[in-house]
């Protein structure tokens with residue numbers, strides 16, 4: 244999430260840490276809005292772009308029921324697993340030790356390294372993982388799957404985390420890239436089992452709230468799955484951080500573990516997943532996209548889009564992606580409008596909503612005041628009003644000498 248303070252405070256550690264990616268927001272921010280919005284422990288909190296589940300985990304820790312929606316299959320899997328807590332007698336470690344032993348034996352005796360298919364290799368960043376760690380990871384994955392344990396999801400999530408942070412050559416800046424220094428040998432199994440051990444400690448520490456409900460739906464929050472109609476009129480508050488119009492490709496950040504764990508197998512899978520995302524970058528625009536229609540009558544967004552296109556022409560920029568920048572802005576705010584329309588039947592009258600969004604300047608350095616524009620979009624749809632915009636961080640963009648805010652847009656839903 245942009246430059247927002249992503250570092251963990253001590254109290255933020257544990258289950259949040261099972262799998263988080265650079266775009267997740269800090270749990271203490273969620274805590275702040277829970278204190279503000281939630282009046283009792285039967286309130287239902289929704290995060291319609293729940294990512295790695297920060298809002299939902301934080302709710303569960305506080306005994307508050309929650310619902311999350313996430314379009315990416317790997318992050319959906321992660322948040323769902325992070326919100327599945329256990330009661331009573333269980334033992335993640337016993338099965339994990341058996342798996343570790345078997346996997347180590349196979350790793351030792353393997354003469355020909357295992358690898359991914361050519362199609363799968365074509366979808367990951369070149370050199371994102373070296374041959375030996377990849378082979379060991381695939382052996383460990385297959386051993387986990389062959390055990391068919393009731394704890395399989397925890398085991399796979401522990402693997403997913405370390406594929407990214409321990410086994411791969413990936414590095415994370417504003418975008419994901421490949422480090423120059425490659426990891427050629429990693430003690431895959433020991434790292435994995437240490438993570439499972441940590442999970443067991445975290446589950447023990449949180450047993451008391453194991454039964455607090457937190458349902459995570461795999462879906463597109465511009466088109467909320469029919470199966471969730473049971474939540475009609477039930478949501479008391481929304482705390483979320485949607486994508487921003489900033490050229491970030493969420494499918495790239497999680498590509499390696501998505502492929503290794505089988506959440507993406509080919510280009511068609513990838514396209515289907517990307518089509519479920521709010522359009523926030525020019526690499527994710529399709530001929531059939533029509534979300535712009537929802538903001539057709541909002542002058543400020545149309546002007547912004549025209550300004551970006553004019554600047555492109557002035558600068559003589561002619562790449563296919565640059566030509567799409569003006570459309571991305573329309574599609575982004577249009578998609579968010581569609582989401583807010585879709586949300587209405589689920590909200591209680593008087594519901595409070597917090598959208599964590601950042602100003603951006605990714606398109607020829609023209610500032611996009613995301614929270615203000617999103618507030619305008621919400622008010623244009625009827626039923627929503629802007630309560631306030633809380634700025635919690637600012638950064639100075641030297642190139643344009645402007646301040647870019649990181650804000651929380653607070654909305655109220657007043658029903659029909």
Ligand SMILES: C[S@@+](CC[C@H](N)C(=O)[O-])C[C@H]1O[C@@H](n2cnc3c(N)ncnc32)[C@H](O)[C@@H]1O
Nearest residue numbers: 267268292294295297313314315463464520521
């Ligand atoms: C800024 S991240 C949210 C991070 C989250 N707060 C966390 O702590 O991990 C935005 C998330 O929205 C998801 N997303 C994008 N478009 C979506 C859509 N149309 N419906 C549901 N989720 C979507 C992305 O996959 C990404 O995980």
